[in-house]
Amino acid sequence: MNHSNAVQAHMHRDDYGAKIGMWLFLFTELILFGGLFIVYAVYRFTYGDGFSLASKELDTLVGMINTIVLLTSSLTMAMSITAIQQGRRRLSIGLVGATNALALVFMVNKYFEWTAKFHHGLFPGGKELLERTNGEILYFGLYYVMTGLHAIHVLIGMVIMTFMMVYLKTGHVNKDSFVKLENSGLYWHLVDLIWIFLFPLFYLIH
Amino acid sequence: MSNHALASQSARTDFMRAAGSRKGILSWILSTDHKRIGILYMIAMGIFFAVGVLFGLLIRLELIAPGKTIMEAQTYNSVFTLHGIIMIFLFIIPGLPAVFGNFFLPILIGARDVSFPRLNLLSWWLFVAGGLMAIVSVFLPGGPADTGWTFYIPYSVRTSTNVIPALLAAFTLGFSSILTGINFVTTVHRLRAPGMTWFRMPLFIWSLYATGWVQVLATPIVGITLLLVVVERALGVGIFDPALGGDPILYQHLFWIYSHPAVYIMILPAMGLISEVIPVFARRTIFGYSFIAFSSIAIALLGSLVWAHHMFTVGMSDTAQWIFSLLTFLVSIPSAIKVFNWVSTLYKGSIELEPPMLFALAFIFQFSIGGFTGLMQGALALNMHLHDTSFIVAHFHYVMFGGTGFGIFAAMHYWFPKMFGKMYNKARANVSFILIFIGFNVLYFPLFIAGYMGMPRRYYDYLPEFQSLHFISTIGSWILVLGLIMMVANLLMGLRNGSRASSNPWGGTTLEWTIQSPPTVENFETIPVVATGPYDYSRYERGEHA
Amino acid sequence: MDHGTKNHAHVIGYGTYILVWLGLLSFTGITVAVAGMDLQFYNIAIALIIATVKAIMVMTIFMHLKFEDRVFRIFATVAILTLLIFLVLTFFDYSFAR
């Protein structure tokens, strides 16, 4: 470790430290979802047939559209950092805005998907669901919890993006100080990462 | 440090009195100064500890004789649940890292604060919020949770008591713990003073660093698990409930994936603290520095892989049984290495039995008993007999209280003069130590015997053959509480009218002893440059001490 | 190790990002297409392998792990390994006769 840097860190802001902190936080998020993935893995192992049956009721197309939407939002997010590094503030704002818009598309899509399921009585405690086998009940339980928790993260992400747009506008985040935007980006990519696994686990594997 | 620097520093106001932008209590509860936050934790934790002790005392009083003594079974079940939740989440886990880690981690590495001071304040607020939630759950209609602190499924889904507030309390406290972990790991990476290489860090820092990682990587698992129980109870989502096909054992796996490493979150900082105290009072360098440092990492690592030894009787696969049993035995080795190194540090030292040293030596003795009885439970055949008996209760109290608890007491007596600039009455501290030591052992040792004889744990009532052991144990609890009251009173008296403490009353060599007592807001006027290891006592060896 | 000014050193071009994005989209297409075929166990394996590849792409490029200090990569490895170990050890219970 170069100590002149460490000393500097005492006096100036420590972007490097901020990034370490953010990554550590992302690990906690990863493990938070990881716990759910463990539950999923165990139940798929125990109730392979029920899971297979239930997963066929999800619409792969909806899942795929949402995957593409999130991947694209990750792209715009990543590019917004390049933009601010080059000092192109307006472009950066536009890209963060695009990220936010795509997140909204994701949520709307999710909303229609969930309400359709609810209409079919496939919600926790719903009569339709309780008549099914244990494996299917657990599958839908996990489906709602995992995609729900993910959706909450998307919503939080949208709030963060809105703040970032304001910060970019006021110059609080600028060409020389953009670690906040970088960290928001890291968060957003993690949300994307989680979805990259949720998508095959719920929509693709039967 | 030159005399000039010392003189100019003593003129500066310390962090207790420093005028900030806010007045009165707000200058404390909104402060981002790591030292003030440490003291805030200490106050909050002290209150929760008192409540926890009271509940423990009530448990012991109920068990003094068979049959109903002072309370109904339902009350008893809630009392031991709350005793567990409070002592684990609100005392033992935050005890050393949040109080003394916050106060001394930046100072010991030569920094002015932690990396994220505002996040640090947020952790404290979350801690208080979690504690309040736990307390509120007692008074809400439905009554306090009666599930035991483990919240085992399916009982926790079926009981009508206030499980959800208790779960949310534990979740919030877990979140607070995670934020502290993130802060400490980042601080250790980023804010070490020039020359403070990894192997010049005090061992307390090593242990906090290892603890920080465990907090970051294990706590989220229990967070999500408790949340799942919440959604299960609140929304009827099928996750663990066997009525919906769920697997109660999966809950236990997830619960212990965190809660066993949590034991190491509790004990590691205490081990680090002991490694600080012993060299100071033996006036010599620690024996086997790097072995102690690496054993902290090894404990954090291996300790994360042994959770299912809490579950040997649930009927796991044989493969899981032997793997977890073997790993459990292996985790004892780094602990043994530490104990041997501590004892060797006494060899050819120049030992003064000040109060912190007494607590530290008692730690080694009691932690060893806790460790050896832990080996017994790691053995598969024996575990079948001992599991869920009062043998376990005795074992983990020997580790948690006899170990970490005594570590916290050692830290309080060790750093008290630095934190407050005053000295307590040492003679009274010694007497309270003796009472606590005797009371502790009288309280918990009989439970080993009762457990081996077949006394199950979490029992409101018991068979007559266990009465004499329970009676002795309850007597022990009175001695212990007497000692605790005396210790706290002595410290508070020291705070009020203790004699002025010098900046280095024990002759320590780590960085906190180079600054004034109590420290200034900035800790260091100029960031020190570190040139030697943390325990350089060569001046005493040469006979040149002032 | 030198850092501190590192933030400014690596400006990743838009082209790189777009290439990665195109890669991610193609993998999504492949995984959906493969899911339509009936390959029994291999369906799960292929879906997870593709998801892992996509995750690595996001982490290395979008999340800049490729350009950061070694310490970040070590951290990420530790975290992911921890999760994997939790999973594997749990399955020592489930995947053997109980």
Added chain:
Amino acid sequence: MLSSDSGFIKDVDGVFLFILAISLVLLILITLLMVYFVIRYSRKRNPRPSNIEGNVPLEILWTVIPTILVIGMFYYGWIGYERMKNIPADAIVIEVTARMWEWEFVYPNGVKTDTLYVPLGKAIQTNLISADVNHSFFVPAFRLKKDVIPNKKNQAWFRADEVGAYDIACAEYCGLKHSYMYSKVVVMAEEDFDSWYAQMYGTSQAAPADTAAKRTEGR
């Protein structure tokens, strides 16, 4: 209490004594050294300390020796456990149902009791079923414990080698009357058991004498 004899007593107590002996030796060694050093190297006697930084051979020694010791402990624990889990093929199978807060035993011929009657010297297999929450089937005298988990079929077995009555306790917390969830294993000579079994056949309910045997009643 611990007076009876079953196949596991020797195993469990043997492992216990083995670990206890090693632990005591080490604990006494650690404690005596600590006390001796504190006295011998007190500041009065030894004002000038020696800064010994460490000793690698010593570190290796006290890493290797404990490793060997604990692997030995693991091995004995494992061997004992092997015997606990290998249920003899000729065992009498009894269904044990745990519910809040009582035990029910169903014999192969359909007889139901609330006390477990078993013949001397015969292997008994208990199939553990939970009707509600987690419980644990614990017979301290036989060093036997197995959790009773809903949705899971756990089994345990034992062989009683001495006539008498031994406590069955619930060892997994199960709510309000957890501490009263006691029953008994009554071990009878084989001919006594046979005549009891024949007499019970046809009656599905427990004999009145059973309730008297429970220690939990009336407290």
